[in-house]
Amino acid sequence: SQQGEEDPQALSIQEGENATMNCSYKTSINNLQWYRQNSGRGLVHLILIRSNEREKHSGRLRVTLDTSKKSSSLLITASRAADTASYFCATDSAETSGSRLTFGEGTQLTVNP
Amino acid sequence: DGGITQSPKYLFRKEGQNVTLSCEQNLNHDAMYWYRQDPGQGLRLIYYSQIVNDFQKGDIAEGYSVSREKKESFPLTVTSAQKNPTAFYLCASSVFIGTDYARGYTFGSGTRLTVV
Numbered sequence: 001s002q003q004g005e006e007d008p009q010a011l012s013i014q015e016g017e018n019a020t021m022n023c024s025y026k027t028s029i030n031n032l033q034w035y036r037q038n039s040g041r042g043l044v045h046l047i048l049i050r051s052n053e054r055e056k057h058s059g060r061l062r063v064t065l066d067t068s069k070k071s072s073s074l075l076i077t078a079s080r081a082a083d084t085a086s087y088f089c090a091t092d093s094a095e096t097s098g099s100r101l102t103f104g105e106g107t108q109l110t111v112n113p
Numbered sequence: 114d115g116g117i118t119q120s121p122k123y124l125f126r127k128e129g130q131n132v133t134l135s136c137e138q139n140l141n142h143d144a145m146y147w148y149r150q151d152p153g154q155g156l157r158l159i160y161y162s163q164i165v166n167d168f169q170k171g172d173i174a175e176g177y178s179v180s181r182e183k184k185e186s187f188p189l190t191v192t193s194a195q196k197n198p199t200a201f202y203l204c205a206s207s208v209f210i211g212t213d214y215a216r217g218y219t220f221g222s223g224t225r226l227t228v229v
Contacts, residue, residue: 030214042117042203042220043156050215088155092214099163100146100171101218103156 005104006089012110019076021107023089024069030092032065033101034074037086046074046087051094081113116140119204119221125229126191126198134189134224136204143208144216145187149173150201150223159202162187191226199228 006023013019023032031050035043049056049065049072056063062075076083086108090101117138126132136145144163148156158171162181176195181187187206191198202224207216 033218035220040201040223040225042119042222043205043218044220045218048210048215048217050213090156092216099144099169100158100161101216102158103148105155108153 006087006107008107009105010108010110012112013079014112015079015081017079017111019079019083019109019111021074021087021109023072023074023104025072025089025091025104026070027091028094029067030094032063032072033090033092034061034063034072035088035090035103037088037106039085043088076109079109079111081111083109083111085109117204117206117219117221119202119224121224122222124224124226126226128228129193131190131192132226134191134202134204134226136187136189136221137185138187138206138219139185140206140208140219141184142206142219143184144206145181146205146207146218147171147177147179147187147189148203148205150203156203159189198226201225 033048034046037043047058047063049063060077065072086106088106090103120135146161147159150156157173159177160179162168178190204221205218207218210217
């Protein structure tokens with residue numbers, strides 16, 4: 001079953017703008033991770049946020065986590081055409097405790113030059 | 114360089130045939146996974162293995178089989194029982210990255226399987 005659900009499904013912005021993607025999930029988690037996938041390629045890990053953390057930064061990426069609302073957001077600031085990709089959230093459920101990740105459907109981001 | 118290698122990149126299968134997808138890692142990760150991705154969708158877990166000679170079914174294991182005879186290798190066989198095998202298959206491995214249960218995952222570049 002897909003625990004994470006991202007919205008929007010697709011997002012198109014201009015270079016230099018910020019892009020925000022949201023993820024909702026259903027069960028208690030140990031951590032939540034965001035991944036990027038270029039078309040036809042494997043996934044690349046972007047950032048991991050633990051259940052006791054509320055915000056994390058990595059370069060132009062900012063991730064927030066609200067465990068009371070079971071939601072997370074990924075913000076990409078000052079976007080570039082090279083950021084065009086699909087972005088997935090993945091949850092590490094407290095029930096399975098590190099044994100597997102469950103992925104959402106993804107957000108397709110297009111950054112227009 | 115450490116990483117995960119999936120082969121082949123493209124694979125064509127006739128209906129009724131079994132095919133095996135290769136996944137090899139030299140990261141010394143203990144756990145390995147197989148995911149299936151259909152166009153425009155997320156990843157669904159097929160099988161995973163946390164130690165050698167042991168593996169568990171994921172959410173969509175029917176029509177697939179795996180083995181884990183070596184830590185480095187986790188091949189996936191798509192059998193003729195899998196009714197709709199055309200998809201993009203991704204292999205991953207992981208290792209604990211802290212004192213909690215957090216794991217860092219590394220993905221291969223995928224195998225695109227097409228039934229002809």
